[in-house]
Amino acid sequence: MMVKNVVSGLLLGSALLVAACNQPASKSSAAAMQDSLHHLAQKYYDASMALNPMQATQNGENQYNDQLPVDISDSYRKRCDSVYAGFQAALKGIDTSALSPNDRITYDMLERELSINREGLTFHDNLMPVQQFTCLPLSLAQYGSGTSAQPFKTREDYQHFMKRMELFAVWTDTAIANMQRGIATGYVLPKSLVVKTIPQLSALAKKDTANNIFYGPLKMLPTSLDSAAKQALKEEYTAAIERFILPSFAKLQQFMQQTYLPAARNSSGIDSLPDGKAYYAFLIKSWTTTQKTPEEIFALGEKEVARIREEMEATKNSTGFKGGLPAFFELMRTDKKLRIFNTPAAILDSFKAIEDKIMPQVRKMYGRLPRTPFEIRQTEAYRAASASAEYIQGSADGTRPGVFYVPILDPKTFSYTGMECLFLHEAIPGHHFQCSLQQENDSLPRFRRFTWIGAYGEGYALYCESLGKELGLYTDPYSYFGHLTDEIHRAIRLVVDVGLHTKGWTREQAIRYMMDNEPVSLQEATAEIERYMAIPGQALSYKLGELKIHELRNKYTKELGNAFKLSSFHDELLKDGCVPLSILETKMARWAATQH
Structure with a gap:
């Protein structure tokens, strides 16, 4: 209800803005026109947060921490379309000739985002709401862990998430109904992805206080509460998990296994869906922010793979290795001389040494450095097994540092060859610089300070990997080969993503292509290819x-x-x-x- 009230108010505000903006523009009204745009951009951000309360929580907008709309329902999607249409109408009343360069960027980004959002709603992704890589059930588990964006500092915080748990039960019923519609109309996932969701859902359905992530907040009850209040909160919170979360995940798991899996498709690509070709074209436009065709992207990928393979051959030869690239790939995967660490601390110290080595040159290559502090940490044990190295951005006010997380299961198996390139991408001058400088720039409207566009953000971080030699890195041929491995991985994505979704490639064909062109294990290649099957188009953004x-x-x-x-x-x-x-x-x- 609260979302609906907020949204109707925003639509009224948009209508008023249309009237205000449809006045004749003159030189003296330029400032008023810019004020109208600033007002519109702020109202759009507020509307987005109201419609997407999970994202609001991630952004630190905590007024929606108890909300979880059924974002896959037809009524929700109609409401979104109505809101976006209102802002589109208001935007048309703004005279772009009166805008500063920075405001023109705001205008163009708003115009594009509203158009993309509305076009996205014409497709039927809401009929496939559960998959193994990213979906609300998995996101809710992260939020409910007690160590993510959802706050768990006060009793009220716990009550907020209990409300989200209750609303998840409603979302679950809609998800199952939608998937039944998907079965009836041909909008279903590939069997190989459905198989991966079943153990995920099963684990989250278990009454297992030690291992089910939803019980995590019970280990960190607010210290401000006395023992009786803590006990009461513990009982209330446990009851909510057992009333809403466990039955919902059990229901989803049972449906996926008994009903959905037999109906799932054997094809790997999204083009086998009723409007799959048009949807993939939309996803390319959305993720890459370009007008490139699948054929252009596929050809570009093949060209880049060939170019980087030549560089790999030269680098392999510089080590004195006499065999071919496949044999060198095997060496990179298994050679013990590339595993030089005995302790997690030694790995973290080695990353710190990379930072110390590059910073003098970074200060010459960048005039503006972030204020946000930076830290290198080992990924927590509870999530290390399934985590990749990652950067978690700090807070906009600098009170929470940006953190480069490194998962270390066994330091003796940790190869040094990819460390330099990984640090440049995830940390400095990659995501830490890009995310921090964006958040710190208060001349940007909030929707731009907190937006993410993969073609830019991941494209920039991948570009940073190429700065290694200029920064004094990649002097060791194995480290340089590690960089080339990461680069060809992104080029391979252009080939396999398009191959899967427009050329009839099978999952197995894509896995083989990946393994033929980079030193990756079967398990790693399978997880990657299934990721591209689950979120078509996303992997294209890096290289482009x-x-x-x-x-x-x-x-x-x-x-x-x-x-x-x-x-x-x-x-x-x-x-x-x-x-x-x-x-x-x-x-x-x-x-x-x-x-x-």
Whole structure:
């Protein structure tokens, strides 16, 4: 109900903005026009948070911590479309000629996001709401762990999440009804993905206080409560888990196993769905922020794989190794001389040494460094087995540091070869710089400070991997080969993602292509390919974004000559936060025009 009330108020605000913005623009009204845009951008952010309360919690907007809309329902999607349409109408009343360059970026990003959001609602992804990689049941488990974005500091915090647990039971019933509709209309997941969801759901359905992640907050009850209040809260919270969470996950698991799995499809690609070809074209546009066709992306991927394989051959030969690339891949996977660590502390110290080594040169390559503190930590034991190395951004006010998390199960099996390139991508100058500078820039409207566009964010982080030699890294050929391994992995994605979703490639065919072109295990390749099957198009964004940034750097290095300053280029690249690649191209051209 609260979401509905907030949204109706926002629609009224949008209507008023239409009236305000449809006045004739004059030079003297430029400031008023900019104020209208700022107001509209803030109202859009507020509307987005109301519609997406889980994201609001992630952003630190805690007024929605007890809400969990049934975001896969037809009524919710109609409400979203109505809200987006209202903002589109208001946006049309703004005279773009009166806007500053920064405000024009805001306008263009709002225009694109509203259009993409509305187009996305015309497809039927809500009929496939559960998969093994990312879906609400898995996100809710993370939030309910007690160590994620959902606060668990007060009794009220616990009550908020109890309300979310209750609402999840409603979401579950809708998910099952939607999947029944999907079975009837041909919108179903591949069998190989359904199989992976069943043990996930089964684990979350167990009354297991030691291992079921939902019981985690009971180990950290608020210290402000006395023992009687703690006991009462523990009993209330446990009852909520057992009333809403365990039965919901059990119901989902039973449905997936008994009803959905027999009806699941044998094909791997999304193009086998009724509107799958059009949906994949939309996903490419959405994830990559380009107009590239699947054929163009596939050809580009093959070209990049061939180029990087040549570099791999040369690097392999520089080590004195006499065999072919497949044999060298096996060496990279298994050779004990590449495993030099005995303790987790030694691994963390080695990452710290990378930071210390590159920072003098980083300070020359970047004029503006983040204020947000930075830390390197070992991933907590409870999630290390299923976690990848990752960067978790700090708070916008700098009170919580950005953290580079490294999962270490057995330090003696941890290879050093990928460490330098991983640090450049996830930490410095990759995600830590990009995320922190974006959040710290209070000249951006909130929807831009907290937005994420993969083609830009992941493209930039992948670009950072290529800076290794300039930063004094990759002097060891095995470390450089580790960088090439990560780079070809992103190029392979262009081939296998398009292959799966437009060319009839099977899961097994894609796994084999990946294993033929990089030193990856069968288990790792399978998990990767199934990820691309679950979220088509997402994996395309990395390489396409990186190539665009390289294209821009090469273009302006050549055009500006001695006037080109890399630190100025990087500062301009980062200062406006995540932007679509077309907007990035426009703003970098505007920057270049001021450098002569």
